[in-house]
Amino acid sequence: MKIVKHSGDIVDFDVNKLHRSLLKSGTDETTAQDVIEQIKSQLYEGISTKKIYKLAFELLKKDSKPYAARYNLRASLEMLGPAGFYFEKYVSMLFRKLGYQTRINLELQGRCVTHEVDVALQKDNQITMVECKFHSNRESVSDVKVPMYILSRFNDLRSQPHVLFEEKDFINKCLIVTNNRFTEDAAKFAVCSGLELLSWDLPKGNNLRNLIDTMQLYPITCLTTLSVGEKEQLLMQQVILVNQLRESADSLEFIGLSPVRIKNILKEVKALCN
Template structure:
């Protein structure tokens, strides 16, 4: 059995299935994904770094599907987004794509104090206050503190509603972050009934899966869209690759203050990423 070296220096078994899923997410067909995953497993040395494996994946996938060359790693693309207000708004857009009714952040009065929340989301009769956390380093863990704070806010808002100070009946909290969660954070959230959406948690409804399911990729998924361009696009109201790919290029150029030729270049690359 071969092992790969993760960014934190730990070892884990080489997972051909994970390589295959990455290739499929890049838009490759099942046959090509199976073949390339097997070739990579055969070619890599024992103890290879995960970054080297991803470079091999990208190189071999690009030979089959040239659009892969226009695509940035999704975790990196999320890290490139400006935390406030852009990542917060991106999360609101993503939740709407998944059937939530979402209100922009506001200040709610609890029994003991006021709380600025990033969003209020409603689905299936449940009203949730949403707390968004963004880390520039996507290797950083989201820890216990966010859950403990969210628990305290829920209690204060619920008491505030019962006392008549809060006009919104909050049922629970949801923390959305662009990184993995610590095991302590997962245990506490489960015990306290706090929702968490992290990079790969929970298994079915995590951030990566939610983005891929609806193709709600941030515009930074497009190679060449640096943080400065992403900020201009977000200020103009264009946070996702879909919005730029299928929007009015002239209107986007005016709203974001970006030359039309650059918008057309980004839009073309975005379409190549999104379309099979």
């Protein structure tokens, strides 16, 4: 059976890949096999991976909303747009959870020119500038031109002191974060140049997906009990993490949701964060 990937490439349907993605969402083996059998019965020649994903998501949502929310994680990061402003805030929150002090949306003077810096981090006397490369669609990747360009900005900024967390801080590290992937050449160039990368699949074992699951830093955009419009309203209120709803449901009342809706949403929040 041939299927069409997001990129347009035509490949063989790989049931093992679907199985792995279901298990990564926390789905138990019985549920995963049931979903796979139902999807196999609906496959046809030339079906898109997007359609297969949608089928799996809808089947999981019927069985367990937390499984569906985790399965929807990568797509939910793509909703932190349109320009990535909320993704930058999300990255800042992630590093705060890891014990860093953070600042966002900075304008810093380098030796040659002024630069906009998405996020600055401080921990253990180390100052890191973070460049966030947000992509709203699955096909987009960060190629080698990205670390090349950011390296030149890093070199211009690290030669000068900056008022960040103290009066005179020197930037000594640089991290590039993307919600998608880096090309192989981009990863090679970054490693060779001393730049750090964080993406959906890098570094191995400590990538963005693993960090989100480990720390339960799920974006509100992954919740299945909220509409797209409701998610956008919450983001505008700076409610970016599911855990923020767990701590206070006032924002749900503020956007006009009924007590019954709020109860169902908080039920999903509790199940997802437990």
